[in-house]
Amino acid sequence: xxxxxxxxxxxxxxxxxxxxxxxxxxxxxxxxxxxxxxxxxxxxxxxxxxxxxxxxxxxxxxxxxxxxxxxxxxxxxxxxxxxxxxxxxxxxxxxxxxxxxxxxxxxxxxxxxxxxxxxxxxxxxxxxxxxxxxxxxxxxxxxxxxxxxxxxxxxxxxxxxxxxxxxxxxxxxxxxxxxxxxxxxxxxxxxxxxxxxxxxxxxxxxxxxxxxxxxxxxxxxxxxxxxxxxxxxxxxxxxxxxxxxxxxxxxxxx
Numbered sequence: 001x002x003x004x005x006x007x008x009x010x011x012x013x014x015x016x017x018x019x020x021x022x023x024x025x026x027x028x029x030x031x032x033x034x035x036x037x038x039x040x041x042x043x044x045x046x047x048x049x050x051x052x053x054x055x056x057x058x059x060x061x062x063x064x065x066x067x068x069x070x071x072x073x074x075x076x077x078x079x080x081x082x083x084x085x086x087x088x089x090x091x092x093x094x095x096x097x098x099x100x101x102x103x104x105x106x107x108x109x110x111x112x113x114x115x116x117x118x119x120x121x122x123x124x125x126x127x128x129x130x131x132x133x134x135x136x137x138x139x140x141x142x143x144x145x146x147x148x149x150x151x152x153x154x155x156x157x158x159x160x161x162x163x164x165x166x167x168x169x170x171x172x173x174x175x176x177x178x179x180x181x182x183x184x185x186x187x188x189x190x191x192x193x194x195x196x197x198x199x200x201x202x203x204x205x206x207x208x209x210x211x212x213x214x215x216x217x218x219x220x221x222x223x224x225x226x227x228x229x230x231x232x233x234x235x236x237x238x239x240x241x242x243x244x245x246x247x248x249x250x251x252x253x254x
Contacts, residue, residue: 092121
């Protein structure tokens with residue numbers, strides 16, 4: 001199996017770690033049949049990729065064999081955040097869905113114990129044409145049988161329909177919201193869109209909360225300085241910003 005080095009900082013402060021423990025405990029009690037979850041947000045830069053990888057790591061620390069799927073084929077930011085380096089040809093989700101490789105060629109064992117990764121592989125101009133096919137559903141069902149827990153990082157549902165299509169293959173969805181940013185109307189529309197998929201919404205995570213404003217007894221709050229601003233933001237959706245010439249993932253030389 002190919003290897004993926006994740007060199008970025010995944011350390012949380014005490015409040016963040018406790019909040020994440022609570023979130024993952026609640027996910028664990030969602031039911032034994034809830035093991036494939038999609039993470040999305042109302043808007044860009046709410047922190048969904050940060051939440052996705054933190055949930056994957058936390059679940060792995062609980063002894064679960066976890067697969068993290070980077071399904072944001074329009075604008076993946078995982079490399080920018082976590083410095084992911086892939087061995088081999090750098091194949092991923094886009095290659096598998098377009099018939100260019102086998103599933104086992106797109107799965108990487110990461111440098112984090114019990115965490116595995118399916119990267120995007122390459123950018124796609126029309127990702128919905130790949131995600132909305134039976135091949136994607138077959139992929140999710142297959143990895144659901146091979147892994148204890150599957151976390152899928154999807155694009156923001158408030159901008160594109162990809163997350164709703166992805167949710168159809170999952171057991172539950174989680175919405176990530178940035179504190180003091182998301183409008184009530186946008187949240188209501190996002191909730192309605194996800195409900196139409198028939199996949200239960202397991203809950204919402206309030207991200208980037210200042211701990212001196214809200215009590216941790218009432219809110220799941222973490223992130224703070226982990227916001228996306230430092231790493232570049234979504235501009236026109238589907239286009240890269242400052243990382244356009246760097247590619248999505250760095251590959252190690254053979």
